[in-house]
Amino acid sequence: AQTVTQSQPEMSVQEAETVTLSCTYDTSESNYYLFWYKQPPSRQMILVIRQEAYKQQNATENRFSVNFQKAAKSFSLKISDSQLGDTAMYFCALNDMRFGAGTRLTVKP
Amino acid sequence: DVKVTQSSRYLVKRTGEKVFLECVQDMDHENMFWYRQDPGLGLRLIYFSYDVKMKEKGDIPEGYSVSREKKERFSLILESASTNQTSMYLCASSHITGKQPQHFGDGTRLSIL
Numbered sequence: 001a002q003t004v005t006q007s008q009p010e011m012s013v014q015e016a017e018t019v020t021l022s023c024t025y026d027t028s029e030s031n032y033y034l035f036w037y038k039q040p041p042s043r044q045m046i047l048v049i050r051q052e053a054y055k056q057q058n059a060t061e062n063r064f065s066v067n068f069q070k071a072a073k074s075f076s077l078k079i080s081d082s083q084l085g086d087t088a089m090y091f092c093a094l095n096d097m098r099f100g101a102g103t104r105l106t107v108k109p
Numbered sequence: 110d111v112k113v114t115q116s117s118r119y120l121v122k123r124t125g126e127k128v129f130l131e132c133v134q135d136m137d138h139e140n141m142f143w144y145r146q147d148p149g150l151g152l153r154l155i156y157f158s159y160d161v162k163m164k165e166k167g168d169i170p171e172g173y174s175v176s177r178e179k180k181e182r183f184s185l186i187l188e189s190a191s192t193n194q195t196s197m198y199l200c201a202s203s204h205i206t207g208k209q210p211q212h213f214g215d216g217t218r219l220s221i222l
Contacts, residue, residue: 009149035209045199045213091151095209097142097167099152 002027004092006100013082014108020067021077021103023092029053033095034075036066039102040088048090051075082107111136115200115214123222128187130217132200141183142210143167143175146197157208158183190221 003026013019025034032053039045051059051068058066063083067076079086087107092100116131134141140159144152144167154167156175164175172194176184183202187194198217201210 006151033209044215045201047211093209097154097157097208097210099144101149101151 002029002094002096002098004094004098004100006092006103008103009101010104010106012106012108013079015082015084017082018078018080019082019105021079021090021092021105023075023077023100025073025075025092025094027073027094027096034066034068035093035095036064036075036077037091037093037099038086038088039091040085045091049077079105084109111212113200113202113212113214115198115217117217118215119218119220121220121222122187122190124190124192126187126190128190128219128221130185130187130198130200130219132183132185132214133181134183134202134212135181136202136204136212137180138202138204138212139180140203140208140210141177142201142203143173143183143185144199144201144210145169146199146216152199155185159208192221195219195221 005024034051036048038048049061049064063080065078089102091102113134122128143155146152153169155173157165158177174186200214203211
């Protein structure tokens with residue numbers, strides 16, 4: 001069975017600092033996609049970044065980047081220069097419609 | 110701009126009622142999804158639809174059914190609502206290859222009393 005695990009239920013970071021959210025997964029597929037979603041308080045879930053497993057280069061979207069370790073089945077999200085608007089639930093997902101339990105990130109002023 | 114619209118933001122129903130949650134997307138997407146979101150459990154897939162009248166069960170389909178008569182509309186039906194179906198329900202759609210949601214609605218917070 002394919003699984004996605006986020007082991008950090010809650011995290012906090014000071015504004016302007018860098019934070020890394022962890023995600024591990026398990027799949028028997030040889031090619032797959034991984035995703036990070038952001039859900040701000042009382043607002044819509046949005047897709048932040050996605051990574052194709054066959055690409056060795058880590059995906060980057062502005063201040064968001066991933067550290068994809070295929071052999072270790074690890075897919076962490078790094079947020080640089082954290083902003084108050086980054087406060088949200090973050091979900092890791094595998095391309096079989098399965099999501100992790102989420103990490104609640106709070107950015108402190 | 111891409112839009113997924115869920116008919117209600119908040120809904121309160123009674124045990125045993127038949128409940129309809131509606132979702133409409135304006136992007137001509139083939140794929141549509143219904144999830145429920147519970148604290149500590151993340152999002153769990155209830156049903157997935159890849160075309161009109163086509164559906165697949167997700168991880169937790171028991172007690173739910175779906176209807177997709179038109180491409181833009183995907184309805185979730187609670188046949189006989191129970192208190193353990195109190196939750197946040199999220200609808201999503203996508204055009205990307207593979208089964209992965211891309212755009213989400215605002216969610217419906219459903220309370221069953």
